[in-house]
Amino acid sequence: MNIIISPAKKMNVREDELDPANLPCFLSKAETLKEYIRSLSLEQARTLWACNEAIAGLNYERFQTMDLTGRLSPALLSYEGIQYQYMAPGVFETRHWDYVQKHLRILSGFYGILRPLDGIVPYRLEMQAKVKLPPERAGQEEITSLYGYWGDLLYRELVREDKVVVNLASKEYSKAIEPFLTPDITYLTCVFGVLETDKEGRPKVKVKATEAKMARGEMVRFMAEHQVESPEELKGFDGLGYCYHGELSGETEYVFLKGKL
Template structure:
């Protein structure tokens, strides 16, 4: 494999190069032997990279990046965050991988829990628009709910098509670390979750009409807090860019708060029919989960790797895409 990379130098500038041994090349730069530019600007850290099949592709990309403006290079080096939706069905898996932290908005979750514990079973049935069995299961869950007992890492707790194709339970250690850093799950109950945040089973969709603390629904309850947490800078990150793999129900909790300078790109998985892109819900869920796995396997740091996605029969359609909309088409056999 060949790589085009960006290094963050000690003076905060960025250096671009290419190599076929990324880790060794980073060590060489920090030993003062990598390049004249980095020798006087040590230590350097890896800010961004792209993987390519051939040396020629990596060198061509290096040349293109070197022609970019500083702003464009900084956009490449921004921290990648991936957002996905939760699943309605959940499980307890407390014995597989340890959870790391409590959700960042747990106090607001406590308020929702207390609100829902005050509901009768018929009131919950109306809120959930669910059958009697699902309603009763979740009535008992809320009645006995303790947010700090029998907890499961969020990415292992949800059971649905997207999570089946992501298959986090069989990730390597490096892949699990990747999603813990880059993945965020949007939730009507918890707000926003990292992969290893501690959760308990619940039922509460983002579109539920649940008046709480003066807000008429959950979008009003969470306001801009999901957006602010999603774009919150962490140590070592100068900017954040977001890949949206969530459904409209959940991405709508973030999108209204976006600022013109925010990088936010939505993946669309569909087929061409009558000159239009048609999205099949089940196939889209499968592709979203497979995309997370694809990115984790490559330790992806940017949108260029996203565009290389080629699984489940999908391929990137540049003619239908732009900076905020990545379209992947599936060729169906007639």
């Protein structure tokens, strides 16, 4: 069973806490993206990143001096977003690290797909960024998205050894996997929300982005602590006041609600 999660925009160097175990499997393709971003002007890069001047300046400088094999931090410690704060890998025990290294995969617009102990450097490149890359093969059109750049590579790497995928990623990143799913793959999305009513008074599940990120981090921690090996075991998750609701769930979607129905 593999678990997929999204990266976070905010990153840092954490090279003194834990040594990386490997380099990312698609390092050469990350090198191509690095050179592409280096070729942009600061204003072009800022447009690509859709961020303010301070963030653009920081990341532009990062790319100008970037070495993808030096000053590396384990991927799971490098990201500092809400999901990672609630996962709290900084206090993982050895058995937790063993579990996530085996089961957890981070989808990345820059690196493609990462194992928790892959050594990486801080970068900024969201999967939905609009790029303009030359064709990789004769007869191919210009590449204008990272979805096109990565194609089915991430999916094939993800299901190479395991046919069960638990999706804890945002739609931006799960879109890099879902178009390639085949019938032999068990693909289960976890939804974290609250029950509300629409204008007609019908119940509906409302997902709030920040709370969902918190819950995804808690779910990864729950899986690592309980050494979860099957989707059925996910139903026991009760972090942050969430509870599994079978009547709203199905074969491809597990719904967890917070609060009373």
